[in-house]
Amino acid sequence: MKRRRYPAVAGYFYEADREQLIKRIEWSYNHPLGVGKLPVRDAPRDRRARLFIAPHAGYMYSGPVASHTYYHISLSGNPGTFIIAGPNHSGIGSMVATVIDYIWETPLGEVEVDSELAKAIARNSSFLDIDDIPHENEHSIEVQIPFLQHIFGSSFKIVPIAMAMQTIEAARDLANAIAKAVETLGRDVIYIASTDWSHYEPHEPTVKKDLEALSYVERLDPEGFYRYIIERNVT
Numbered sequence: 677m678k679r680r681r682y683p684a685v686a687g688y689f690y691e692a693d694r695e696q697l698i699k700r701i702e703w704s705y706n707h708p709l710g711v712g713k714l715p716v717r718d719a720p721r722d723r724r725a726r727l728f729i730a731p732h733a734g735y736m737y738s739g740p741v742a743s744h745t746y747y748h749i750s751l752s753g754n755p756g757t758f759i760i761a762g763p764n765h766s767g768i769g770s771m772v773a774t775v776i777d778y779i780w781e782t783p784l785g786e787v788e789v790d791s792e793l794a795k796a797i798a799r800n801s802s803f804l805d806i807d808d809i810p811h812e813n814e815h816s817i818e819v820q821i822p823f824l825q826h827i828f829g830s831s832f833k834i835v836p837i838a839m840a841m842q843t844i845e846a847a848r849d850l851a852n853a854i855a856k857a858v859e860t861l862g863r864d865v866i867y868i869a870s871t872d873w874s875h876y877e878p879h880e881p882t883v884k885k886d887l888e889a890l891s892y893v894e895r896l897d898p899e900g901f902y903r904y905i906i907e908r909n910v911t
Contacts, residue, residue: 678788679808681780685815689734690822694783701826704739711743715750715827725752727867730823732762732816738872745868746823755864757790757833758824759854762816762870764840769809771841772850774798776806780834782818784825790833793865796857797835803846804853810838816870835865844902876911885910 686692691700705714730745731738764773776791798804811817817836824832839846858865873889874882889910892901904910 678777678779681775681778681808681811683782683818684813685818686783689815689819691735692783697783697822698826700735700739701823704735705743705747707740707743710740711747713747715747717750717827719751719753721753721755721864722751723755723864725749725866727869729869729871730820731872732819732870733872733875735819742823746827749824749866749868750827752866754828754832755866757793757835757863757865758820758868759793759835759837759865760817760820760868760870761837761839761850762814762820763842764810764814764838765816766810766813767840769838769840770805770807771839772801772803772846773805773807773810773838774835775808775811778808780818780821780836782822782825784822785830787821787825787830788833790835793833793857793861793863794835796861797837797850797853799853800856801849801853803841803849804837810840811836814838820868820870844898847898874911 683692691697702714704710706712725748728745728749730742764771774794774797775789776794778789780787780789794806798806817838821834837850873886885908889901889904892898892904
């Protein structure tokens with residue numbers, strides 16, 4: 677029997693009422709800082725689109741920024757499974773953790789965990805455990821799901837990965853494990869990295885640091901990325 681993961685932050689990070697939540701999501705798209713248009717439904721799958729970054733603050737604060745990510749995900753079509761990695765803010769439970777045999781609920785409905793893929797990733801990883809505890813109250817993954825449901829309904833699955841350990845060794849191990857599992861199972865997936873980037877400094881230095889950090893991501897330079905965020909104290 678599949679277990680249920682009920683919303684931990686509905687009513688706090690986003691609206692608990694279905695209709696109000698839809699209004700908030702559409703507000704995010706139409707906000708002056710949003711993408712300026714609603715997502716596309718039923719777009720053909722564009723397999724060139726593999727990785728997206730999205731914030732995980734309350735929708736009132738980060739929804740307009742998230743709308744840019746999810747609009748472009750809507751253009752990319754439904755891969756069937758989204759692998760969503762986010763920080764483990766509580767630090768409890770396994771340091772890198774996924775779940776299996778789970779149904780995640782939000783005010784917009786239910787989404788099933790892709791247990792077969794989650795197990796395959798865990799088998800190929802030296803760091804990833806199957807552990808419910810880090811996911812029980814974690815918001816960084818939860819807040820991504822209503823945006824996906826708004827586009828795709830419940831016609832997709834997820835593999836949630838909560839990371840308290842964010843070393844380059846853990847990141848490399850997890851990336852390799854995901855690649856092997858996806859190839860072995862012949863899956864089409866989209867990866868979503870959940871991060872708020874810097875949010876403890878004034879706007880100008882924050883933007884400067886984040887853009888520089890992103891440049892390492894664009895160059896596929898993980899060593900440079902880790903070195904930069906440590907040396908410059910990018911939070």
